[in-house]
Amino acid sequence: MNRFAALLDRLAYEPRRNAKLRLIMDYFRHTPDPERGYALAAMTNALMFKEAKPGLIRGLVEERTDPELFRMSYHYVGDLAETVALIWPAPGHESVAPVSGGTPAIGHNNPPPHVPTLTEVVETLATASKSDLPAKVAGWLDALDEKGRWALLKLITRELRVGVSARLAKTAVAQLGGIEPDEVELIWHGLEAPYDDLFAWVEGHGPKPESGNPAPFRPPMLSHPLEEEDFEKLEAPDFVAEWKWDGIRLQAVSGHDSHGRPVRRIYSRTGEDVSRAFPDLVEALTFEGAIDGELLIVREGRVQSFNVLQQRLNRKAVTPKLIAEFPVLLRVYDILTEGDEDLRDLPFVERRKRLEELVARIDDPRIDLSPMVPFETWEDLAAARADPASVGAGPDADAIEGCMIKRASSPYLPGRPKGYWYKWKRDPYLVDAVMMYGQRGHGKRSSFYSDYTFGVWRDGPSGEELVPVGKAYHGFTDEELVKLDRYVRNHTVNRFGPVREVEYGKDRGLVLEVAFEGLQRSSRHKSGVAMRFPRINRIRWDKPAAEADRIETLEKILERGEKEIHPLKDQEA
Known part of the structure; x- marks a missing residue:
């Protein structure tokens, strides 16, 4: 466990991708099975512990320390794992109170505790009963040093946050044996921790693992945001375009098992089997x-x-x-396999023809084809993106959030390869709002007030007042974060735990230009509206708070493009 903790600690402070890659490879190369396999599972978020929850951790630390001191420390630090790792009584200190179902902290006459391995921790968390778990976790916290406790708690809460993506961890495995990362991606979803067969294959002393799943998930191809400077490098005739729909990405797979019985599955973009949630779509x-x-x-x-x-x-x-209230539709735009034939190496335009033929044969209203967007120049596509209804989108125009631009010759590659697929989203809505509250962030931002609640003006019982309309925690640079944090600290008028209220009014306050993707009516919010994907677009140091927008501005946006939502009133649902 200590070696895994040391790896996480170094990764957390290493900003360079290639250096992170070398650290992970070195760990895999010098760590035996199954320890390294469980480390890989942790870094790819493949571990799930049913009974180990953050509430368990809070309960343990409040029994070992003063609860009020813990809450104050947590508010200051902003991260549960870091707070508990620092405040947990070190070996040699007596506990404030006995741990539920366990033993007191180590005393002067007790022998040093057993330091667990990562394998022991993972397998115990997966099998221990709810009643036995508090004593197990408390014993580990007693045995580990500060860094080990931090790593243990990060593992339990499934929030490593050390700057390592699942793709980077899989790339490190692949490079152990000089294998392309895509080769690991293609078989990944047929594997299970601790991945002994995967490591045996990449190191050359075992066969390539094969999935026995008759309807396997294939890693999806992802796109890059299209920037203005990209148009200078891209030739319009080399690309085709489709609408970018405002839904969720799914992969529908159908096959037959060894007995010839049909197997039908629906996967999320990350490979989670969500078939049970959409039985009506599975039927199609x-x-x-x-x-x-x-x-x-x-x-x-x-x-x-x-x-x-x-x-x-x-x-x-x-x-x-x-199902009747919310009928689903899968609007498809690519085909990966047909029968036993893998089509991913074919150019996009050829796959599109095969997809059109397949959808015609399926002939089910729950599956249809995403239409192409005709254009000859980037100016043509820009006009279509600005007004989808003018180029055939019809009543579906409100559900379009931009265009997907795909190189006509592109194969279907896992991950986010450069130069093939781009997303060109419609311009966001903008509103000028006044900062009302600042809250401490988490992880590396735990020492900054980085989460900001903002409001717009409306008529109140005693005149104009600010009403909160959203909260944002990104969109600004690191330099701007320092300035925003300083502003919150210097203009605080009230405190509520980790939240600070800043001064605001007609003659004072900081205006933020907020970008967002859409609005919906909400009875849970004081303003009656909820923003989708709000972010700080610009800090308006130059604009007086009195000139910020009013709630009527948001009402107009709702009237133009959004319908009022009436939630399904069904207790069972």
Whole structure:
């Protein structure tokens, strides 16, 4: 466990990608199985512990230390794992109170505790009962040093936050044996921790693992945001365009098992099997192959906004009423396999022809084809992006958030390869709002007030007042963060734990230009509206607070493009 903790600590302070890659490779090269396999699972977020929750950690530390001191420390530090790692009584100190179901902290007459391995921790967390877990975790915290406690708690809370993506961890594994990272991606979703067969293959003393899944997930191809300077390097005739739909990315796969029985599955973009959430869509998978598309809600022939789709997502029970109220549609834009044939190496235009033929054969209203956007020049596409309804989008125009631009010759490659696919989103809405509250961030931002609540003006009982309309924590540079943090500290008028209220009014206050993707009505918010994906676009040091926007500005945006949402009133759903 200590070696894994040392790796996480070095990764957290290393900003360079290639240096992170070398650190991970060195760890994999010199760490035996299954220890390195569980480390890989942790870095790819593949571990799930049913009974180990942050609430367990809070309960343990409040029994070992003064609860008020812990809460004050947590508010200051901003990160649960870091706070507990620092405040947990070191070996040799008596506990303030006994741990539930466990033993007191180590006393002067007790022998030094056993320091657990990463394997021991993972396997115990996966199998221990809820009643046994507090004593186990407390014992580990007693045995480990500050860095080890931090790593243990990061593992339990599944929030490593050390700047390592799943792709980077898989790349490190691949480079152990000089294998392309895409080769690991292609078999990844058929593997399970601790990945002994994967390491054996990349190190040359085992066969390449094969998935026995008759309907496997394939890593999706992702796009890059299109910047203005990209147009100078890209030739319009080399590309085709489609609409970018405001839904969620899904992969639908259908095959047959060894007995010839159909196997139909739906995966999220990250490979999670979500078939149970969409039984109505599973019924429509009457083909054999894998297709890539966007999940949407369609009512009376019109694609609904993402706000409506959210009401269908993450429901514990998928009832007939829910299915009828929120009918799903998979709008497909690519095909990966058909039958036993892998089509991913074909150029996009050839895959598109095969996809059109497949959708025609499926002939089901729950699966349709995402239309192409005709254009000859970038100016033509810019006009279509600005007004989708003018180029054939019709009543679905409100559900379009921009264009996807794809190189006609591009194969279907896993990950985010450069130069093939681009997303060109529609310009966001902008509103000038006044900062009202600042809150401490988490992780590397725990010492900064980096989360800002902002409001706009409206008529109140005693005149004009500010009403909160959103909260944002990104969009600014590191230099701007320092200035914003200083502003919050210098203009605080009230404190609520980790939150500070700053001074604001007609003659004082900081104006933030906020960009956001859309609005919806919300009875849970004081203003009656909720923003989608708000971010700080610009700090208006030059603008008086009295000139910030009013709530009527947001009402006009709602009237133009958003329908009022009426949540499904179904207790069972």
